[in-house]
Amino acid sequence: MIHIPDFAHASTVQIIFCFLAFITLLTAFLAIFSRNPIHSALYLVISFFSIAGHYLLLNSQFLAIVHVIVYSGAIMILFLFTIMLMNLNKQNEVHKPRITRLGAIVSFCLICIVLIMIFINSKPIEGEYIATGEDYQSINVLGRVLLNEYMVPFEFASILLLTAMIGVVLLSKKEKTEK
């Protein structure tokens, strides 16, 4: 069941959640609707910050920090650099064909409604959520899990990054024209 936020009797946590959710969704929308790509990027940064807020709300501080560093700090900067590199900040999209917009809206509504309907239709989770009381999200624990149980994926992620790196080099490297 959906917990309809009862603002009058809402707990602080609920209010924060609602606020953050609102910010997240709004900025995400704005990021998509904004004509200027730089604005989009900035909206997106805000959105990511709000998601980091969610993480904090859920008490995973370490993740929130990493999230901010990686997304806002690295990925979005990369985006911004690229946008500026291409000098796209002034570029406005020509009018989109109606059919594109229609298709986008239709599919958005469709998938949104379908997914939400499914979750609404599903049986609600009953009873109290488990609370083991154990620490599960401190740096300490995360580090242990990551480097013990998830050692192999962790190493493998390096292969992923290595591949991406080689790939990017490959794509960007100018070839010497042999003569």
Place this chain on the structure above:
Amino acid sequence: MNVSLLLIILLVGAFTTYFAGDKLASKVALLFSLVALGLSIALLNAYNAGENVNFFKYWINKPTVVYSLTADGLSLIMLLLTTALTPLIIYSSFGNEYKNAKSFYALILFMTFAMSGTFLASDGLLYYIFWELALIPIYFIALIWGNGDTEERKKAVVKFFIYTLAGSLFMLIAFVYLYQKTGSFLIQDLYKIELTQTEQFWIFWAFFLAYAIKIPVIPFHTWQAKVYQKAPTVGTMLLSGIMLKMGLYSVLRWQIPITPVASRTYLPILIGLGIAGVIYGSIVALRQKDLKKLLAYSSLAHVGLIAAGCYTLNIDGLRGAVLQMLSHGFVVVGLFFAAEIIHRRFDTREIANMGGIRTQAPKFASLFMILVLASVALPTTFNFVGEFTVLYSLYQINVWFAVLGGTTIILGAYYMLKMYQQVMLGETNKKVFADVTLHETIVLVLIIAVIFFFGLYPRPINELINPSLDQILRTVNRIQ
């Protein structure tokens, strides 16, 4: 000694021919085909002497597929037909020059290999594999060495390939389904299978589609005339002489015994289709402008009768069908060779451009005449024995079947004689027509000798095939 040796010889022959180079290819191919013929005769002797010539080896475990070759009388006689016609066909091509001859002859031998395999295989899947394998060489033979406009030929040949493949794939489904029922592809297990009415119905028609297209039974014959016309004569001979017998043989070997109830249920329809083929083919043949097309339709008419014989489910029908398969094999090869002989000299297949050959080439005229007469089943020719037996079996089903099927002797005479008249008779042709060369004579005379010998003395064949046919009929009648 067992039958797998023969297949090996043919396969080795195909490769040797390819590597022998263009100049030697035809001779090497002839040599191997003759060896194969000798070997099949030796096998026949061994079989008659009661030796076990079968071959049995497990091949695939899951699903269980056995490399199982069984030679009974029926298989052996079809094998003999194949191995006897192949050297003839190869030898008949000696007058022609083929580009890339090594591939050409290698493909012929490969096709012979596949066809022999089809006749010998007693495992459903193995049989199917050979069946399909036979299709590929003829596809290339017709495509690459065929005649006429390339585009048209391409169309015709591709249609042929897709069409026949389409039919046989349904047969494959049927086999797979049967396998799921019995857990074996082996023919002896399939013979024991008991299927419900509905299952028989589906499996019967799946088989029928494959065979009807291959044979061909009308209305599945639309590929035939064009392909016969466009293929090189050697290809046409292989197709009409041996390959379409694969379909007829399969009806006897696989279709009827596995689905006896359905065969009995649809007996009138099938015989009707066969006879419709006889009449339709004959009538269409009447007004063909192309000699090879005419012969194609005549072939359609004849196999219609054979098919009708196969589906009568009585011993006469079966025996007659087998006899006629053999005779038709020889005669049709002879006729197509005659067409080729004319083509070599006049460079045409248009009947309108022929005529008046008899005065120039009396020997050829006589030989051709005999083939024509054999084709219209004059008594003392091999064809008569088969046709008589088949018609008699049709009579046993219904007198009208016999009457309608018997129109073949009228209509057949009509179109064949008309053809002969237009092609051979009349005022002497202005173009020079050299009489048959020695090697052409040898081919034709050999064919004619076979036709007459078995026309007068078919008994050895009867004795060879009777046990197999009895066995098939017993299987058919196991469910009443």
Place this chain on the structure above:
Amino acid sequence: MNTNLALLLLLAPFLGFLFNIFFGKQIGKSASGIIGTLTVAVSFVATVVFFLQINENKEAIEIELFNWIQISNFRVNFGFLLDQLSILWLLFVTGIGSLIHLYSISYMHDDENMHKFFAYLNLFIFFMITLVIGSNLLVLFIGWEGVGLCSYLLIGFWHKNQDYNDAAKKAFIMNRIGDLGLLIGIFIIGSLFSTLDYTTLKTAIATSSNLDITMISIAAFALFIGACGKSAQIPLYTWLPDAMAGPTPVSALIHAATMVTAGIFMITRLNYVFDLAPEVQNIIAIIGAVTSLVAATIALVQTDIKKVLAYSTVSQLGLMFLALGFGAYEIAVFHVITHAFFKACLFLGSGSVIHALHGEQDMRRMGGLKKVMGITFITFLLSSLAISGIPPFSGFFSKDEILMTAFHHNIVLWVIASLASLMTAFYMFRLLYLTFFKEFRGTEHQKSHLHESPGLITFPLIVLAILATIGGLISLPTNSWLNHYLAPLFSKEAHEAHHFGTTEYTLMAIAVLGGIIGITIAFVKYIKQNQVPAEDAEITGFSKVLYNKYYVDEIYDAVFVKSINGLSRFFRDYVETSLSAAVFGLGKVTNELSYQGKKLQTGSIGFYLFVFVLGLSAILTYLFLAQ
């Protein structure tokens, strides 16, 4: 001994055929002719030996050679049955055959392919012997088809002329229609009695208690259709006049004396079957009578000398069938024999005339040949008298027997038959007068070359004329040697010699009178009034219908040939293409689908993802919302 002799009898002409085919060209024309003739003569001698033997101990000789065709319920052997009937037939087949071979040596001497001609003639004799001496229906069928083949080859002997080839083809195909009937008959008999062997069959019928008369009748009818084809009866007679395209000796041998009587032979052979089917016998009688009349009327106005004789043959064959229809087999056989004599003589005579006129066959271009061709004329006259039924010539006896039998059975048929024989007398003498009397009407060139034929031609004529004159002796009304000779063949008590009373004598008188009337009319018309038949264009009225043979050929052409050819064209042009289109239309549709489908592949990522999302939603909806 018997086997070897029988094989000699059978194979001698075949060896002649082989020899002539392979070496005929090398050894020269005369030699090939002589070899051809000799081989037939050998057969004749062998036949005579057998005849003496049979005539002596009255026992049929049966010879089995080897197993030929195997059917589920019976086996067919290659075997011979030499009994009274077959020996009788052989006698005149080989006898007349030898004479005609002899005749041909001279007649065909100018033809470059003479060795082939003799080869074919020999082959014909071979097949005819097979037909006659076969011990079962299937061996008969070999001969039956074989003679048809030889007939085809010989009619189309001059194969450069496509009209002749057409005639040959027509003969073969019409015969084959009959052959189908014969085959069906064989099937029925085979399945009913599990044998095709004459002797076994006869015993089977004789001993069987519950015969399926309906099936037997159908079988008899089917067999009769076969006989119709071979013996040129309505409706399958039109090939015979056309068959005159062949060289004249061929017409004499095949289309008058021997092959066309095969139908009568077969019915006589299977008399025990036909006796069981009276309805079919009636049909036979009616068909015979009608054929005889129709053919006679056509013959009245024909101007081609051989066509007249051809229609005459059809007419006479009709009379024989009439006799068969009444179960009077021995009478039919008697007429076969006499007919063989006089008709062969007539054909050979006409051949002699044609030979003299360098191929001219139109009687309007003849006349006055009596003076030049004395022997030909006399033999021709004798034969004409015989065929016209003038006593004491052979034809009188045989024809009279038929008429008498007809009178006893059915008065209408008797009237028809009598009319036909009256007409016979007329057209034969019309022929005779137009050809031999008055002045020559041909070209000057022909006139200067007129000559009597050489001895090789006249000798057979003389022999045959003598036989035509005295042939009646073998079956005199009061004391018939033939009836006694053939008696063992027939299950019924042989037709005992008619009581010779007033009726019989009156009938005889009427018949003779009819003949004389016919002759007289012809005399008045062509001698007294000096008429000559009109040219083609001037023929009007009913004679035009007759001259055009009742337009039967045209009707057949329109009804059967044209329609089947039309059907063929229709099949070829429409059915084949539409069938093809129907099957391969599927391919076209798929191709078109492909073409349309390509438009979906727009290249736009948005569209691709749109479809992705649609698919995703659809699957989710189906799995989680629609359940």
Place this chain on the structure above:
Amino acid sequence: MNTLIAIIGLGILCLLFEIFDARKAIIPIVVIGLLAVLGLDISEYNAAPTYHYNNMIVVSKFSSAFSGLFIILTIFLVSLGNKFYENHSTKISDFIAIKIFLLAGAVAMVSFGNLAMFFLGIEVLSIALYVLASSNRLSIKSNEAGLKYFLMGSFASGIILFGICLIYGAMGSFDIVEISELSRSAELPVWFPIGIVLLFIGMLFKIAAVPFHFWAPDVYEGSPALTTAVMSTLAKVVAIATLYKLVKTMNADISPAFQLIIVIVSIASMTVGNIMALRQINVKRMLAFSGISHAGFMLMTLLSTAKSSGTLLYYTSAYALAGIAAFAVILYVCKTRENEDITNFHGLGKNNPLMAAILTASLLSMAGIPIFGGFFAKLFLFSQTIESEFVVLVVIAVINSIISVGYYFKLILAMYTKEPNEAKIPTPAVYYAVAVIAIVLNIALGIFPSFVLDLL
């Protein structure tokens, strides 16, 4: 496990070679190395599955067999690179290294024991392919192909990730053994099936099944030919094997509704792929559609997951080997050409009969003509499917096989009936070698099907 490590080691070694400027030696050494890895992989093939590193990697018959196949395919693909990258000698180590890492991703995908490994594997594979697709940086087509593949692939990755997330939400674990046990025992939140479905759809995208197939033709056409070869052989095989493993291990009892989805997707893929391929003039594009239809065929194995792993291995091997042989010929033919249009194949039968014969054989194999591997693949597949009582599906599959002959033969016809439009070009021996070995392996598969079929 050792296989994976060895492969990664090989990749890094490859990069080191670049440093030591031993470019010429890279390919031979890599090929030898891969052969060694193959040996290692075979040595790991054993009966009982072994679990490594907290179940991150499960080495089973399944994983070893498929890894072996991937390694063999990579050997071919790497060898083909020798000539293909002739003009890109400075980048050759990058190309080869990426392919090796791609192989590592592939091996990780079939031997994962934890969804994290699966996800990382598929991302390594995808990213490597994005790079390879757009690796011809001066060609707009290649760029376009890369971008399209990247955008849609990332989208699909998002879906997959969402699916994994929901599974995790339902199960609280990423370990497939645990998930599998839990899925059987407890009453599950709806998240789990949704997660499975999303994962399934994401994988359908990767194997290019209808309606998630649109990327394939465009990307195949635009990518450099060798990359297309990688995608159509290795990538497709990896994806289907992984999908099979996912469905088999995590969802023991497939509901009838889910089966229906599989059937429909399978039919749609076969039909759309085959029909669309009929009118293509670009050979790579045609093979893309052909690949879509084969994906449809391979999906049929999901209907009887319990027993069909051998069939799947066989089918993928036959398909991939035929594909390798075909691409070797295509690479040879189109080496000097700008595009891969069918006109380039005109007269190949005269110019180079061997190459033409190999292409013919590989096409025949794909069309399912005996004695080639493709025939037995289809046969076993049909047999399996009929056993699961989906006769109608098999009938449709057969009809599709017939349609497929239409376009395969278009190419064969072009080779044999048309006149060549260019003089004969010399053939690099390596193309010959790869093509011949691949097709011989394919035929050997056909003659000894049990060898591969009984591996699993």
Place this chain on the structure above:
Amino acid sequence: MTNILNEIGIENYIFLSVILFCIGVFGVLYRRNAIIVFMSIEIMLNAVNLLFVAFSTYHQDAQGQVFVFFSMAVAAAEVAVGLAILVSIFRNLGSIDINNLKNLKG
């Protein structure tokens, strides 16, 4: 110590995530500027990450959060490669409008 989700409800996180994910999907479909499309994909990935963390809390289990690390690594790698491709396209075409990329079709 209680589970914080008791106050918010895991469903709300799911809905938030789903909506955010759908916004990402919408963006991918709606925009033609390739960079924005990338961003939309990042939104999708972030939506999932958020859900991971929520589920992690729900199960009181660290694995979900560990997975987020991998997800971030993947996102980073993808972005790097994607932008490289984009730059390369921009160099060739002078535009990154994905509607201009319709050379491959049919």
